[in-house]
Amino acid sequence: MNKTPLRTSTIANYLLCATLALGSLLPGAHAQSAIQQVAPAADQKNTAADPWWKHGVIYQIYPRSFQDTDGDGIGDIKGITSRLDYIKQLGIDAIWISPMYPSPQIDFGYDIADYVAIDPMYGTMADFEHMAAEAKRRNIRVIMDYVPNHTSDQSAWFKESRSSRTNPKRDWYIWRDPKGFTADGKPIPPNNWQSWFGHSAWEYDATTKQFYYHHFYVQQPDLNWRNPEVVKAMMDVLRFWMDKGVNGFRIDAVSRLFEDENLHDDPILPGTNAFGDPNIQHKYTDNLPEVHDMLREMRKVVDEYPGNPVLISEADEPNILELSKMYGANNDEVQLPMDFQVADVNKLSAPRFRELLKEVENNPAHGQPYFFFGNHDQDRLWDRYSIGIIDPVMKARIARMMATLLLTSRATPQMYYGDEIGMVTTTPTRKEDVRDPEGITGWPKEKGRDGERTPMQWNDSKDAGFSTAATTWLPVAPNYTTVNVSAESSNPDSMLNWYKRLIDLRRTNQALYAGSMTVLNPNEEVLSYLRQGPPGKPSVLVALNFSGKPQTLNYDYAALGLTKGATATLETNDPSLSQAPLTKSITLAPYATWIAEVQ
Missing domain, CATH: 2.60.40.1180 (Golgi alpha-mannosidase II)
Incomplete structure (x- = not known):
């Protein structure tokens, strides 16, 4: 749910069509040592002392955009299954799949109506079980997206909660009386807390005459994690999917699980944000100590299962000390906290990266670092580190350089689908084309996240081999005729083969594997x-x-x-x-x- 406040022009991206597939600025320059230092693959060695997630490469799939098999213009589970051989050949050890649960799709799946089902647009539970079995057969682990902070307002839980003040599930969410009323009778929110996506974080419900709290969209009411019944229900969600054979969870927006019970106003900072609201410090709605109690409970649940399942946390901690707390005082919370300090540098600054790498290597918890340079909330790696650079050859060098940092550091690396072929951010140029509500609300300062979510580019056929639909949910990037898996697979100097060689080197060289x-x-x-x-x-x-x-x-x-x-x-x-x-x-x-x- 985090969003890097960065957007680049798409015009320059369209000029890259002729050079991206070739990818390498300097052909024929790769070399291999004559000495092969063979190390065990991450899927061959997996002990409690040396778990697979310390060495594996994790690949994020945004299911709407990966592969469509039923011709509706939206990716699906069968599409993921059909591409498992590609994922295996790339050298991936685990796939993290963004939410596929039933959802009204206000936030494209991060507004969940039912935690223990599959949205029909993606397929059936049988499709999921088949996909998980096929992944396991290829030694590819499956990591689910776990969204514990909030549900959809269409969830059966919330429908019950908002039905009356006396409903048994009323306290499953955060309801508060108005602070007062304006002269014309309008209810005043309980405090100044703001939604991450703009404006007040409180929504008034005329039926029960109270406000409910939503850190994100109005349609995403926050669960009350101070209620033991909520805790039990959400732990049962973890068990449900572990019983289906998944190997861990990426925990969405985990630092927002708790809010100040006394409803203190957040401090106001200078200026306004992209939504026209005063800037505030989320002091009383983010990173409260109780978060760690719940992370320990989540860890206990997944540790009930064999195979060293993993927890990955999305929490954009402000410094290495706060990040280290996510591991737990006894390394009993999250094994892999996502490092937003490294991910959000957003510029080529060797001194800054040097500083951060030293910090994370010496983190107080001695925890395993976890790096990523792109996901569904950030501009593509290709664009974020080459702002102001027009020369496509130089942009390709920078993309390869960042891929190298990702795959040769000691950190567990997380890739984002399409980065391996050099996909670019394709931001809408007109408000009427925007699908992401964040972009609709924040236009033109904030154009949303559609640009990094465009369909995967498999070949040079219509819609890049992603779909046979007349119209896809987001348009395919214009450079797909040259930037695609098929074209790059046969070119030894392509971006795709650069990634493959790096992953293979990480897997087979003992120093890179575990040094x-x-x-x-x-x-x-x-x-x-x-x-x-x-x-x-x-x-x-x-x-x-x-x-x-x-x-x-x-x-x-x-x-x-x-x-x-x-x-x-x-x-x-x-x-x-x-x-x-x-x-x-x-x-x-x-x-x-x-x-x-x-x-």
Whole structure:
């Protein structure tokens, strides 16, 4: 539910059609070490001490946009099943699927009407069970999106709750009396709390003459997690899906589970937001201590099941200390908190990334880092780190560089569907074309999230092979004729094959699979780090030039405990570094990537 406040023009994106499929700015530059350091795949090694999620690659699927099989212009579960071989060939260990529960689709599935069913637009429960079984057969784990903060206002629970003040489920939601009334008799909300999507977070119900609280849309009333009956019902939801064979949950908007019982006003900050409201600090509606009590309860439930199921939390914590709390004092809460500090840098700043990587490597909880650079709420990776850059060759280099950071750091990586082929943000240019309510409400300052949710581009046929419908729920990006899986699969220098090689390297190289990570500083403009190999085995050095100029690197290999220095290039898009011998002084081309074996 988080939203990065960033939008880029789509005009420049349309100019990339001719270059994206080729992807690599510098063809033929990749290289492989002659020494294969074979490490166990994440799906082959899974113990309590060394669980699969420490090594696996997680791939987010937005089901509306992945693959349509029934011709209605909306992706479905059978579509996901039909693409499992592609996901396996990419090297993915687990898929996180955005909500597929019955929903009025006000927030495209994040407004859930029934937590233990499948929305007919996506298929049936039998379709889901078949998909989960087929994924398991390919050693692909399934992670569900768990949305505990709120339901749809069309949920049977809420319908009961709002029916009367005496209904048994009244206290399942947060109801409060008006603060007072205006001179003309209009009810005044209980306090100044604001919805994440604009305006008051309180909605008046004329039937029962009280307000209900909604941190997000009006149609998404917040559950009352202080009610034990709500806690039990939501824990049973976890058990229901674990019994169906899922392997964990991504917990949506978890930091918003609790609100101040005394309804203190949130502090007002200078200025106004995109919706015209005063800026406020969500002091009394976000990240309250009680959140951790519930995370421990959720963890207890999933730990009842075998296979080391995982919890991933969506909580945009303001610093590493707050993020570390999500692991739990005894590592008994979330195994993988999503790191929004790293994800929201939104610019190529080697010093800032260096600082954040050091912080997360030394987090107080000693927890496993979890990185992502794109999801259904953020502009595409392709655009976010190349603002102001028009040259498509340079944009492709930057996209490859960020993919390298994602897949060669020690953090568990989360990919977003289509990033592996270089899909771009395709933001609507007219308000009448916007589907996302956030964009409808905030236009023109906030154009919504449609741009990062366009259909997956499989081939150059009509609608990119996503659907046979006359009209798809969102239009396919115009560059699909050259930017698609089919075209890139056969091109060794494509973005897709860059991702495949990185994932394979992560899986098979012992240093990248499980080695420690030390952040280096050979040059202020270069982000660099060392992944330590096992005793007697090579380590891996990664260098990413975050600048538009060549940068010279001089590593003190002896100080790093290395005797030979760089002995082979494992992957690069700088041809000058693809061949031995490699000298102590290295010059890295603008926005280029270098992954080397060092000893």
